[in-house]
Amino acid sequence: MSKLTYFSGIQPTGNLHLGNYLGAIKQWVQMQSDPDCDLLFCIVDLHAITVPQDPEILRRKNRQVAALYIACGLDPKRVKIFIQSENPDHAYLAWIFSCMVPMGWMERMTQYKDKSKKQGERTSVGLFNYPILMACDFMLYDADLVPVGDDQKQHLELAADIGEKFNNIYGETFKIAKIYNQKETSRIMSLQNPSSKMSKSDIDPSGTINLLDSTDAIEKNVRRAVTDSGKDIIYSPQKPAIANLLAIYSGFSGISISELEKKYKGVNYGDFKNDLAKLLVKELSDIQDKYQKIINKPEYLDRILDEGRDFAISISSKKIALVKEKIGLSRSHS
Ligand code: ATP
Ligand code: LTN
Numbered sequence: 001m002s003k004l005t006y007f008s009g010i011q012p013t014g015n016l017h018l019g020n021y022l023g024a025i026k027q028w029v030q031m032q033s034d035p036d037c038d039l040l041f042c043i044v045d046l047h048a049i050t051v052p053q054d055p056e057i058l059r060r061k062n063r064q065v066a067a068l069y070i071a072c073g074l075d076p077k078r079v080k081i082f083i084q085s086e087n088p089d090h091a092y093l094a095w096i097f098s099c100m101v102p103m104g105w106m107e108r109m110t111q112y113k114d115k116s117k118k119q120g121e122r123t124s125v126g127l128f129n130y131p132i133l134m135a136c137d138f139m140l141y142d143a144d145l146v147p148v149g150d151d152q153k154q155h156l157e158l159a160a161d162i163g164e165k166f167n168n169i170y171g172e173t174f175k176i177a178k179i180y181n182q183k184e185t186s187r188i189m190s191l192q193n194p195s196s197k198m199s200k201s202d203i204d205p206s207g208t209i210n211l212l213d214s215t216d217a218i219e220k221n222v223r224r225a226v227t228d229s230g231k232d233i234i235y236s237p238q239k240p241a242i243a244n245l246l247a248i249y250s251g252f253s254g255i256s257i258s259e260l261e262k263k264y265k266g267v268n269y270g271d272f273k274n275d276l277a278k279l280l281v282k283e284l285s286d287i288q289d290k291y292q293k294i295i296n297k298p299e300y301l302d303r304i305l306d307e308g309r310d311f312a313i314s315i316s317s318k319k320i321a322l323v324k325e326k327i328g329l330s331r332s333h334s
Helices: 020-032 055-071 089-098 103-109 110-122 125-139 150-170 215-224 238-254 255-265 269-295 298-327
Strands: 004-010 037-043 080-083 144-148 178-180
Touching: 004 125, 020 037, 020 055, 020 103, 020 144, 020 238, 037 055, 037 298, 055 298, 080 238, 080 298, 089 125, 089 298, 103 150, 103 298, 110 125, 110 150, 125 150, 125 255, 178 298, 215 269, 238 255, 238 269, 269 298
Parallel strands: 004 037, 004 144, 037 080, 144 178
Antiparallel strands: none
């Protein structure tokens, strides 16, 4: 049986938070133990520039996210980590796909509709094209599975439509990738509003816990997290705030939600939150210690990113050559 390929990425914007960790990175780390797969993780800076970025901050964030990937447990000997803009094939294929995708497919994208509503006149064409670039990211490498949070489901469906359209016109060229995630942690919600997802772009900092937050900030935000009426600690749609805290607790402790419900039967919200805060401080300080060591070794990080880039280009350049051949972007048959 041939090996499966997993591909995923995160934008180097804002601060990575518990949602990014539980919904994405933690699953990537678990996948490493499967010897029958190849793993590629990208820092998607071309996606980041769909909204204005400060060049110095963007440069810093690229390194920060790479260091956080490793600090969270990705093993550079086992996986490839690279920066999207360092492989020009992503943007190249995005142009080709954007010439094939009907406007109507893109106009249905809910993330675009939400974000463009907020940005109004400032909305860039790049933001509109964002899901096409995302499709290229993993289709260049024939990815089988894309481990991302639930918010990306529609983008994966669009990628499948693009792949099928290309394959129908030009013959089998692209694999159709599937989304991969774990139900309970596929959508971590804001600690202040359990009906909206924890997000880098949330303007209220008390709804989010970032991976690099101080002990004080972690404790304060857990203490301030909204709870539901009643006093039982149970995982139920009627109790979205407590269900969210249980999902976070379970995600970091490895204890199942039903075990946690038993453990906290009859315990009040305050004591439950104290335990959760302690757990998060411990787990995040481990990540933070590793992060500090990596970010202070720039040559080590550069070596990993150089290797990742070279590996990525060695695969994607073959796919680009095939695509060019199929669609006639060449002087003669190769
Ligand atoms: P923004 O909310 O500003 O668009 P983001 O926090 O979603 O940014 P991304 O870089 O777009 O950050 O997401 C990186 C990964 O983290 C994706 O796989 C995404 O699905 C996942 N993710 C983001 N937020 C959550 C969340 N609240 N719960 C679970 N997974 C999440
Ligand atoms: N749109 C994704 C980030 C992203 C991505 C990808 C994820 C860009 N390209 C390729 C997986 C595979 C998001 O999480 N906002």
